[in-house]
Amino acid sequence: MLAYKNLPQEELFGQGHVGCKGCGAAIAGRQAMKALGQRTIITIPASCMATLGGNNTRTAWKIPFYHALFECAPAVASGIRAALDIQGVKDVNVVSWAGDAGSADIGFQSLTGAAERQEHIIHVLYDNEMYMNTGGQTGSQTPLYAATSNSFLGKQVRKKNMLAIMEAHCIDYVASANIAYPEDLMNKFKKAASKQGFSYIHILAPCHRGWGIKPEETIEVARKATECGLWELYEVDQGKRTRTYEPSFIPVADYLKAQGRFRNLTAEQLADYQKAVDAYYGRGE
Numbered sequence: 001m002l003a004y005k006n007l008p009q010e011e012l013f014g015q016g017h018v019g020c021k022g023c024g025a026a027i028a029g030r031q032a033m034k035a036l037g038q039r040t041i042i043t044i045p046a047s048c049m050a051t052l053g054g055n056n057t058r059t060a061w062k063i064p065f066y067h068a069l070f071e072c073a074p075a076v077a078s079g080i081r082a083a084l085d086i087q088g089v090k091d092v093n094v095v096s097w098a099g100d101a102g103s104a105d106i107g108f109q110s111l112t113g114a115a116e117r118q119e120h121i122i123h124v125l126y127d128n129e130m131y132m133n134t135g136g137q138t139g140s141q142t143p144l145y146a147a148t149s150n151s152f153l154g155k156q157v158r159k160k161n162m163l164a165i166m167e168a169h170c171i172d173y174v175a176s177a178n179i180a181y182p183e184d185l186m187n188k189f190k191k192a193a194s195k196q197g198f199s200y201i202h203i204l205a206p207c208h209r210g211w212g213i214k215p216e217e218t219i220e221v222a223r224k225a226t227e228c229g230l231w232e233l234y235e236v237d238q239g240k241r242t243r244t245y246e247p248s249f250i251p252v253a254d255y256l257k258a259q260g261r262f263r264n265l266t267a268e269q270l271a272d273y274q275k276a277v278d279a280y281y282g283r284g285e
Contacts, residue, residue, distance in 0.1 A: 002186045007034055017060035019052035022215030024205030025126050026052060027179045035189035038063060040093040043077050045107060046070040047099040048133045049126060071106045073098045074114035077121040093193050097124045100141040101131055104162050115169040118197045125162060128207035136210040145269050146261045154264060163202050167236050172197035175235040178204045180223035184233055184244055204231050212260015224255040229277040252277055
């Protein structure tokens, strides 16, 4: 188990990246690489993460990094794994790392294909809950009632449950993670790296520009998402589901009201959110 006191000092992602201050995606990348280590190859499609890592001859990645087309990061990762297998190289982690669109929307076809084939790779969905690389538009990972650049009155349908969808593929490992809980996140990456089949990790990674928060509030707001019960931390390891953190159940309104994208929520809509959380955890009446 990884803990702060025994974290590797080497930084494999971070120094020199061009992300915004308080970028949740960059924080997720740094934490993940602490767990995965030097023997890792990563492929990233069009996304904030592809650009903030650097361009041309400059990169914040200290490992091999491939920039894939928008829709095919898991397919590229599958090819990298096949090439390594042909060479007899078994000790390298192969990771496809994509945002909302590259995982749940335009990239879903290659993701579901790789999962069905049980490819020996790790796929990461870093979730800022909208299309931030192209201006903050609504996507399938945008939550109910959240305002975006093309949905000013708020999204009117619920967020697609990608964790449940990936669990239905009967893959080796499925886990949710949150950058506000780094030890939990890093240990899930360690576990995924130990598997011989397909692993899926879904990380909550707030974007302060899209969420309407201050850069210095990224971790605080991410923590509230889990403490109120909206972002459950759990894993499904070989079909066994385990909650990896018990929330304190602060009011859901404390999380939603901290964000500009939910500024127009009515009392009734806030109550809908709280009711859904209470029902999920079996709380209340």
